[in-house]
Amino acid sequence: MKFLIAFGVALAAVVAQEENLEPQYVYVDAYPEWYVQPAVEHQERYRRDVTYSKPVGGGKVFGTLGQNDNGLFGKAGYNRNIFDDHRGKLDGSAYGTRVLGPNGASSHVGGSLNWKNSNAAANLDISKQIHGPSSINAGAGGRWPVGKNGDFSAQGFYGKTSGFPSDYGVRGVYNYRW
Structure with a gap:
């Protein structure tokens, strides 16, 4: 013990x-x-952007210039609200981009339209790479009430880049809340 x-x-x-x-x-x-590495070590560059935005002619001119470790880039364009009334809201924009990097350079121009109302939305975007392919992307969707506790929603999209097959899809859903 x-x-x-x-x-x-x-x-x-x-x-x-x-x-x-x-x-x-x-x-x-x-x-x-x-x-052992030298006293001065490689440090990642912080992102430095210069932006510009000015109201012009019922719309807005915008631009961005910047750089990061992947290269230099710039984007400029014009946004405008076309209408905003009982039909919904329609916005349009036109833009251009330029990218300079160690793997080469590219330039794009394009435009888009975006429409929405209280229960549906649609968009269309068309762009062209200078000396490269063009592309078109469109999408639409909406949700409508069915009865007291249910709703039906549908969505669809289409995309096409020249030289590649089309990409498209449709989806429909019925929701009922008990």
């Missing part, structure tokens, strides 16, 4: 001592001298 009491006290003392010990770390400088 004395042995069990002594063993229990010793075990408690060891456990208490283990919890109070701080971990001991050994730092090893294992890299060879030729591997």
